[in-house]
C-alpha cells in the first residue's frame with residue numbers, strides 16, 4: 079500500500095466512523111436502554127406516574143416490559159396478557175412523548191416510560 083492509498087484508506091475509515099457515530103446517536107438507530115434513566119424534563123418529572131402507587135399496582139404496571147415478560151413466564155397474576163414486543167411506546171394510549179416518556183390516558187395522563195407495560199396495553203395499529 080503506497081502513501082497515497084494508505085491516506086485514502088484512513089480518510090475513508092474515519093469518515094465512516096463519524097457517520098456511524100452520528101447514526102447511532104439518532105433516535106431511529108439508537109436502542110433505548112430499559113429500564114430508562116429517570117426523566118430530566120421538568121414537565122415529565124412533575125407528572126410522572128408513581129410506579130409503586132395504587133394505580134400502578136391495579137394495572138400491574140412495570141417500568142420495563144422485560145419484567146412483564148418474566149412475570150408472565152412465572153405466572154404472576156396480571157401478566158398473562160403480555161405479548162412479546164409490547165410496551166408503552168407502541169400502545170395506543172401512549173401520547174405526546176417527551177424524552178421517551180409519554181402521557182397515558184389509562185393513568186390520568188401521567189407520564190409513563192416508553193419501556194413500560196401494564197395490563198391495559200392495547201396495540202397502536204397506527205405506530
Ligand code: SF4
Pocket residue numbers: 139165166167169170171172182183184185190194195196197198199200
Ligand atoms: S395503557 Fe399502554 S401506555 Fe398506558 S401504562 Fe399501560 S401499556 Fe403503558
